[in-house]
Amino acid sequence: MLACNRMHHAPSQPLPARAADCHMHVFGPFARFPLAAERAYTVPEALLAEHEKMKRIAGLERTVLVQASGHGSDNRAMLAALAQLGARGRAVAVVEPGAPRSEMESLHAAGVRGLRLNLQTVPGRYAGDAGQWLAKFEALVAPLGWHLQLFCAADLLAELEPLLEKSQTTIVIDHMGLPDAAAGIGQPGFQAVLRLLRAPNFWVKVAGADRVSRSTGRLRDAIPFMRALAAAAPERLVWGSDWPNIGFHARKTVHDDTILPFRDLDAGELLDVLIEAVPDARTRQAILADNPQRLYGFPPA
Numbered sequence: 001m002l003a004c005n006r007m008h009h010a011p012s013q014p015l016p017a018r019a020a021d022c023h024m025h026v027f028g029p030f031a032r033f034p035l036a037a038e039r040a041y042t043v044p045e046a047l048l049a050e051h052e053k054m055k056r057i058a059g060l061e062r063t064v065l066v067q068a069s070g071h072g073s074d075n076r077a078m079l080a081a082l083a084q085l086g087a088r089g090r091a092v093a094v095v096e097p098g099a100p101r102s103e104m105e106s107l108h109a110a111g112v113r114g115l116r117l118n119l120q121t122v123p124g125r126y127a128g129d130a131g132q133w134l135a136k137f138e139a140l141v142a143p144l145g146w147h148l149q150l151f152c153a154a155d156l157l158a159e160l161e162p163l164l165e166k167s168q169t170t171i172v173i174d175h176m177g178l179p180d181a182a183a184g185i186g187q188p189g190f191q192a193v194l195r196l197l198r199a200p201n202f203w204v205k206v207a208g209a210d211r212v213s214r215s216t217g218r219l220r221d222a223i224p225f226m227r228a229l230a231a232a233a234p235e236r237l238v239w240g241s242d243w244p245n246i247g248f249h250a251r252k253t254v255h256d257d258t259i260l261p262f263r264d265l266d267a268g269e270l271l272d273v274l275i276e277a278v279p280d281a282r283t284r285q286a287i288l289a290d291n292p293q294r295l296y297g298f299p300p301a
Contacts, residue, residue, distance in 0.1 A: 008057045009268035016285040020062035020292035023207040023240020026081045036072030040122050041260040046244035048081040058267045067094040069121040090296035097136040113296050119152040131163050138169045154189025161192040170201045175208030181221035197233040207240035226277035237287045
């Protein structure tokens with residue numbers, strides 16, 4: 001079972017040249033790259049060729065692969081896809097906290113430009129004080145000038161704010177900080193995101209509109225959050241499809257092979273949510289093309 005049994009449509013307006021999908025995952029092929037033993041879900045294969053089809057329909061040119069928790073710290077599937085993309089690709093890896101410098105340099109040579117610290121999907125993976133994990137991974141990215149991509153729940157993000165605001169590392173906050181659309185933009189976690197965006201080393205991915213609106217079931221309910229972010233720091237936002245849109249799960253380690261289906265989302269509709277939230281074409285060009293160029297170091301066109 002692949003991630004291809006869905007229909008994608010072109011967005012209502014053409015995308016700028018060099019537009020990038022800055023948040024997507026690949027899974028497999030499992031004969032070469034099996035899922036990690038410790039994981040929160042078992043999903044079908046999702047191969048780069050299917051994402052490339054989606055990109056052509058939507059008008060996207062560049063790709064940022066993000067290592068999915070389902071593959072743990074085994075980056076081989078992601079790196080194989082990255083090699084296929086060449087200059088059109090960059091990546092965000094997951095490594096063990098004691099990763100040697102040689103591994104980091106090898107990842108950099110392959111096109112990796114950040115590490116992901118996922119405090120959300122498998123909570124036990126990074127047990128204890130979240131601040132210590134931040135410090136460990138900041139130390140890993142600093143010598144290479146990479147960013148640290150932080151994925152955690154909104155309430156934890158609010159708790160971490162005092163530590164984060166002292167950071168000198170470039171930090172990219174996943175999925176708008178995972179606010180709940182039903183609670184409005186005034187909720188503490190999202191307000192923490194807006195405050196952090198005052199500092200030039202903080203970025204946000206305007207990805208996961210479906211995650212933000214999970215409690216309401218309406219993608220457009222993510223628009224107020226996207227508008228608030230665009231008003232705060234349009235020069236430090238990037239967009240992502242979150243393809244292949246992993247199904248919602250219990251965030252507990254699974255011990256069987258029951259398949260969690262991917263969610264049926266149309267990339268064109270996700271882009272139309274961005275277009276409605278950010279009607280100014282120049283600002284959308286920044287979010288879709290110019291900002292990814294700076295953050296991920298894509299080669300000049």
